[in-house]
Amino acid sequence: GESVGLHLPTLSVQEGDNSIINCAYSNSASDYFIWYKQESGKGPQFIIDIRSNMDKRQGQRVTVLLNKTVKHLSLQIAATQPGDSAVYFCAEPLGGKLIFGQGTELSVKP
Amino acid sequence: GAGVSQSPSNKVTEKGKDVELRCDPISGHTALYWYRQSLGQGLEFLIYFQGNSAPDKSGLPSDRFSAERTGGSVSTLTIQRTQQEDSAVYLCASSPSWAQYFGPGTRLTVL
Numbered sequence: 001g002e003s004v005g006l007h008l009p010t011l012s013v014q015e016g017d018n019s020i021i022n023c024a025y026s027n028s029a030s031d032y033f034i035w036y037k038q039e040s041g042k043g044p045q046f047i048i049d050i051r052s053n054m055d056k057r058q059g060q061r062v063t064v065l066l067n068k069t070v071k072h073l074s075l076q077i078a079a080t081q082p083g084d085s086a087v088y089f090c091a092e093p094l095g096g097k098l099i100f101g102q103g104t105e106l107s108v109k110p
Numbered sequence: 111g112a113g114v115s116q117s118p119s120n121k122v123t124e125k126g127k128d129v130e131l132r133c134d135p136i137s138g139h140t141a142l143y144w145y146r147q148s149l150g151q152g153l154e155f156l157i158y159f160q161g162n163s164a165p166d167k168s169g170l171p172s173d174r175f176s177a178e179r180t181g182g183s184v185s186t187l188t189i190q191r192t193q194q195e196d197s198a199v200y201l202c203a204s205s206p207s208w209a210q211y212f213g214p215g216t217r218l219t220v221l
Binding site: 034046095099102 | 114143152153155158160166201203208209210211212213214215
């Protein structure tokens with residue numbers, strides 16, 4: 001069936017470095033993707049979204065890249081900070097609801 | 111502004127009891143979703159309300175689970191005859207279109 005999945009379950013980076021979190025999707029007809037951040041004990045928080053007519057979208061310290069050829073998207077976090085430590089999920093609308101990937105846990109080392 | 115709120119934040123119950131979890135969505139959001147998240151896991155879709163349409167109940171794990179949304183706003187998720195495997199964080203989200211905005215969740219512990 002259709003799915004959205006993440007390449008790595010955990011990612012550890014040094015404070016100040018850039019982080020890249022990857023996500024693969026299988027539905028070539030998907031036209032919208034969202035990244036969420038979930039801190040411990042909290043609900044997921046919307047970070048950034050991208051439509052399929054775009055290859056790149058930038059927010060504050062975050063950039064999402066979409067490669068439709070290989071059905072891959074990534075979330076880049078610039079100058080990663082301790083407050084960025086969380087689980088990051090990509091999500092894709094399917095049948096009126098969002099399908100979430102497994103999640104990648106980002107740990108930032110001071 | 112006010113976000114999605116859920117109550118209670120924590121609920122401890124005994125096996126076999128019924129529980130009700132409440133979600134207050136963001137005003138004006140037409141869609142409301144319930145998810146379940148076990149420790150260290152991703153989000154499991156449970157049910158989805160969109161306006162006045164019949165809800166999408168395809169994610170409810172058993173007939174012990176039900177939900178309603180009154181007046182297109184507040185929603186209640188009810189779990190009857192709770193089991194230990196029901197222990198999880200139950201998350202509610204509301205949406206004006208595709209992007210969903212989540213509440214803090216209710217942590218349910220079934221003893």
